[in-house]
Amino acid sequence: MASIQYIGETLWPGHLGHICIILSFVSALFTALAAFMHLKQKSTQTQDWGRLSRLSYSLHAVATFTLIALIFFIMGNSMYEYSYxxxxxxDELPMKYIFSAFWAGQEGSFLLWMFWHAVLGMIFVFKNDKWTPQILFSLGLIEAFLASMLLGIHIPLMGEEYKIGSNPTLLIRDVIDAPIxxxxxxxxxxxxxxxxxxxxNYWMTIHPPVLFLGFASTAIPFSFAIGSLLTRDYQSWLVTGLKWALFSAFILGTGILMGAAWAYEALTFGGYWAWDPVENASLVPWIIIVAGVHTNLIARNTGYSIRTTYAFYLLTFILIVxxxxxxxxxxxxxxxxxxxxxxxxxxxxxxxxxxxxxQSLYYYLTRRSSIPTKVxxxxxxxxxxxxLIGSLVLFFSATLITVSTSLPxxxxxxxxxxxxxxxxxxxxxxxxxYNKYQLWIAVFIALLSGTSQFLRYGARNWDSYRKKFALHIGISLLIAAVASYPLYLTFNDRLWQHLALTFAGVFAISSNLDYLISILKGNIKAGAAVMSHLGFGILIFGTLYSGLNKEAITKDPFAQAGITKSxxxxxxxxxxxxxxIPVNNYWIEYQGDTIEGNLKKFDLTFTKVDDKNKKLEEFTVRPSAIYDTKFSKISAWNPxxxxxxxxxxxxxxxxxxxxxxxxxxxxxxEDTMIWEPMRLALMESDSIKDFTGQFMGFTFSPKQKAINLDSVDLAIGAIMKFEHPRMDSVFTAEPALVLKDGLVYQHPVTIDPLGMRVALDESIFDKVFTEENDLDYQDIQLKEGETKRINGTSITLTGFDKQVEAKRYQAEKGDIAIAGILKVIDEKTGKQYSSEPIYILRQNKQFSIKDYIAEAGLHIRFNKIDPTSQTMTFSIAKEERDLSYVDLNIAPEVPRSDIIAIESLVFPGINLVWLGTCMMLLGLLMGLIVRFKHT
Amino acid sequence: MKKIYIINILVIVIGVGLLLSASKDMTSYSTFGMAIDTGKRVKVVGELLKDKAMVYDPEVNPNEFSFYLVDSEGQNNRVVLNKAKPQDFEMSEQVVVTGKMESGVFEADEVLMKCPSKYKDEEINLRNQG
Known part of the structure; x- marks a missing residue:
């Protein structure tokens, strides 16, 4: 196959991409080496290694960015020769989803992660301060590992082939072996x-970049920890390290929150948090970095807990990996x-x-004894x-979740x-x-978050402060005790544990509010911690309230009334x-559906009524089906x-x-549908299965939405009535046959309530409509205004149309075309029609284009014009028809198409969950901003 | 002894205690045979029998979906899930059902599917002709 010259491939992005991957890997590795050499240098005279590491990391960033740009380029140009x-x-994927498509694959998401490391690392390259080599040492190593995931090298070893990395710029023909x-x-x-x-959807566009920035940012506190252990400089990094840890906790938390919001809004998991291992895997590092932020605060303010801070920051990144x-x-x-x-x-x-x-264990254990502690x-x-106790509780929480999640x-x-x-x-x-255990964690954290704020670092002036402390905490405990029970009663599902957690949550809220008012004197700027802890209290209550009171509107009303013992x-x-239909307090009606883009939206109207059936409220929701790009299949549902x-x-x-x-x-x-033939005489009815059908007559202009009749098309429909003994309504249907462009189309009708479909038998077409050759034309001569009778029909020539515009006539140059305007009365039925047969003189030859009155079965031609006597010759044929009976085909068991099953749930107090979470994150952000302003 | 050590020991003791108590929450994947024998609520992992009927008819009951599963011992059984049919159920291979055996039918209230990732197949997507 190697000899084939493939057509249309663009190969240079693949070559360049491969170079970028190798360059990215090698330069990351070299960055780490150079930074390490710099850190190991005893004297600071030469800056060569430091400069080299910055240079090398810049090269790494350029290679990584180029690789990302290349992949966007090949994706944007739909170069399907590339496997990724x-x-x-x-072809159908809208361009706005190109970002989502980029990181939907494993290789792309590794690249997204690398991208953020590169960006964060470049900040340190440009700052070029004391910390730069420390950060670049770890980032270089991390990036080397990530870049190795893209190498795509296959190494044969002991009879097996081992793969190192998966290259996103490989050609598809190098990945898959196929005859094509x-x-x-x-x-x-x-x-x-x-x-x-x-x-x-837009979540896929914004959630991964934020989450991966969160992932990447945890590498910075980790790098500070490793770097300072390596250089045995244990304390000076604590100030800057804290800022980065706050940044990381804020971004990672935001990423997790977005994931929860996505799960709640778009993916039908029935909630914002399901303790899925993938969710837990990003929650645990966040809990640890929050614990780290707390011990870092202790370390910076008192000199205690430095070792613990190290442990938490090292652990955070390890947990991310x-x-x-x-x-x-x-x-x-x-x-x-x-x-x-x-x-x-x-x-x-x-x-x-x-x-x-x-690496973490090595540096931590070899340096542990020299890390300063207080006696x-x-x-x-x-x-x-x-x-510290609070941080340990957080650590404990993370351990429990990790152990359970690691069961596989x-x-x-x-x-x-x-x-x-x-x-x-x-x-x-x-x-x-998970809920069972984490509930108690939350109780402890809520109690601690309220209490420890009122305490002072180093227990300053405790003897004189003691009374004040007791008073504040006492009041908050009292408020919690009084308020938690009524709140607890609002839950549908009440366990004593829920009461305990409600108590703790209310205590966290009241004590933090108290702290904000009486100690901080309302100075919200100093209240970053208050903001976060207040948020936590609100989150706790919101979780309980929404989780325990969640209920289905669409409960089986019979089960509720005890009619079915389900x-x-x-x-x-x-x-x-x-x-x-009536459900729990509402009437729900399915009103129809509309297609919008690749969505089919269903209109569901909810009407709330009171006991006296008075309308209280009405709203419409539009859940939808998402079709695949070719519109051949429903691939997902949007609530x-x-x-x-x-x-x-x-x-x-x-x-x-x-x-x-x-x-x-x-x-x-449709292929497996079973049809039964049925012949019905006019006005006669017959039953099939459990319903009866009655033939009311034929129509030549059947009313069906799908039928679009042109003037040249022929159509016939049977007017049918169907009845079911157990239903009040009579269903009318007009199954039809249509002749369009020489083809006969079936237009059957489905009657959903009866679960049946009815179609006209195609033999009807030949029975009703006679072919031209079998027609028996009779000539009549008419002058303008003259009326003649023929075959039970009276015909009057009322005038002419000399500008003929009809679809059945295609004008040619030099034509003379005249339409005769006839008034035709069927004497049997008394019905009056208008007819316009066309006479054409084309290159001295006479043609006629007939007009057909389908209902009367009349074919009329305009054959000759005698200019001298002003008489026109028409020829007329009337069809012999037997319209006294109809042949139908009936499929008596057709699945209904007008039904859907829905589930409708109420989440009360869900906004408390979002409010609480956002306040927690806002607190982290405030802490970060305050610390930036102070430096 | 430092207070923090006491607390650490306390935490470890509680932790081990919790983990021991948590082992009650753990269960092994069971089989239909064991479900019949014990009559208890179990989790059965099995392979979906795609050539047998999968019935979900919202017209009859929107809360009932039935299918056949063959467990790890090769025994196959009808499963009735008291929920709507999950989207793309036909595409899954391994299925985990939670529930109990009632008169020969496995009544499940939970189902977890393991889909072969639709976008991971080693196959080439051909252009639609015409």
């Missing part, structure tokens, strides 16, 4: 697979709803994490003591190492499991178009939410008739 482009984009590559112009035959429609391992190695298996599948880089990920674990331990009444890892290791055939364990009910949840109800200040009503479509799910399933349904 083929996987991620397609025997054709030189294979490129004209292939198309991209495109982005999963679930990922085609561990989360990468969990989500990208495929080890989570069926325990996660949204992990990546494996890409053959498992061992490389293990090497990645192992390296940084060993005197923290006073029991000091702020630092309780802050444990299973794999146990099975592989000491117990082949071991059947892995799983958590039976993850949400309940113990099941039954939160879905079926809606039939235009038939409102829709009605927002109130105090609750959200969340409606999703849970069921749709199977045959409507894709073009294929529709075809299967």
């Amino acid at each position: 482009v083929h996987e991620q984009v397609s 590559f025997a054709t030189a112009d294979y490129l004209t035959l292939i198309e991209g697979k495109g982005l999963n429609p679930l990922l085609q 561990y989360s990468t391992f969990l989500t990208r190695s495929g080890i989570l298996g069926e325990t996660s709803a949204h992990a990546f599948t494996e890409m053959g880089l498992e061992w490389q990920l293990v090497a990645f994490i192992s390296f940084f674990i060993f 005197k331990e923290e006073a029991f009444t000091s702020r630092e003591f309780w802050m 890892v444990y299973n794999t290791v146990r099975e592989a190492v000491w117990e082949p055939g071991f059947i892995g364990k799983v958590i039976e009910d993850p949400i309940e499991h 113990q099941k949840l039954n939160t879905n109800v079926t809606l039939i178009k235009d038939s409102p 829709d939410t009605k927002h109130y200040w105090n609750k959200d009503i969340f409606t999703s479509i849970s069921g749709y008739p199977k045959h409507l799910n894709s073009v294929d399933s529709m075809r299967v349904m």
